[in-house]
Each structure stands twice: as C-alpha cells, then as structure tokens.
Amino acid sequence: TPADGLEDTWLSLAGTFGGPQPITWTAIYHDFTADSSNRDFGTELDLQLTWKSKWKQVFGLKAAFYDADQHRSDTEKVWLWPQYTF
Numbered sequence: 001t002p003a004d005g006l007e008d009t010w011l012s013l014a015g016t017f018g019g020p021q022p023i024t025w026t027a028i029y030h031d032f033t034a035d036s037s038n039r040d041f042g043t044e045l046d047l048q049l050t051w052k053s054k055w056k057q058v059f060g061l062k063a064a065f066y067d068a069d070q071h072r073s074d075t076e077k078v079w080l081w082p083q084y085t086f
Contacts, residue, residue, distance in 0.1 A: 010028055011029045013027045014027070025049050032071075044064060046064045056085045061078075062081075063076075064077045
C-alpha cells in the first residue's frame, strides 16, 4: 500500500452464458487514487471466465491490465487454472 493510502473506486459486472454447464464471466474496472493526497495511481481492468464441468472440475481464465499513472509501471497478467472439487 502506498504511504499516502489507497482508495479503490470500482464497478463490477457479471453474468453467464451457455447451456447446462454455463460459462460465468466477470469484469471489474478499478480507479486507484491516494487516500490522503490528490495522487492518481492508475486504473485496472480485471476479466475472468470460469466453467464448471459435469464431472466436478472447474476451469478458469483470468486477466488483469493495470495502467499506471503516478505509481509503479503498467502491468498485464494472465492466469489459467484447473480446480477439482470432491
């Protein structure tokens, strides 16, 4: 956390599409600013897709895109994961 604090203003949207085993999607937009000054730390867009199969396995794909303004540097990350529930 930056020394002058962090304020995160965000908007989230989510939904599903598909048939019996639908794909769930989520999109979150963040606007990061300092809590105790007027510094603008940047924005971030987070995207996620998950799919739960009929054999109790979940597959997920997540991406995060950070656009730095006055803090650190631009960053892009992508994750892919499997999960099994028993």
